[in-house]
Amino acid sequence: MLFTERGLTVRAVSAGIWTTRLSQGRTVTTRTPAVPAPITPARWEPAVEDWYPGPDAARTDRVRRSVTLDTLKPWSQIPEPADSAGIGCYCTTVTLPAGWSQSHGA
Structure with a gap:
């Protein structure tokens, strides 16, 4: 969960439905789409x-x-x-x- 100038942002490592409880006690539900596979660099x-x-x-x-x-x-x-x-x-x-x-x- 990250708060930006555009509002709350959720980042997830997998697709799913996520429930977050905010500081005032209200809960919000977020659906995240499929997450791309990790990219492994070919060389360092x-x-x-x-x-x-x-x-x-x-x-x-x-x-x-x-x-x-x-x-x-x-x-x-x-x-x-x-x-x-x-x-x-x-x-x-x-x-x-x-x-x-x-x-x-x-």
Whole structure:
């Protein structure tokens, strides 16, 4: 349940009829249509900025690394950045099927 400028919005993981009790005690019933199947990305491209001690206490050296994965994994299970400390960004691209709209959410 989410309150937006357009009113109450319900998001569900499956089709069904849902009853929600509002704060004033009133109940509302919502029917949700079929929900599209999950989309599994074909690959992930984690970009890692690995931080190392620099030549003196006030400096940090950074090494950027990129890898390509077939499935999403935590850093500790990816050999390249397994023992890294720094910043990581997991990137992927998905293609939404025809008929997908804003009402499906993300």
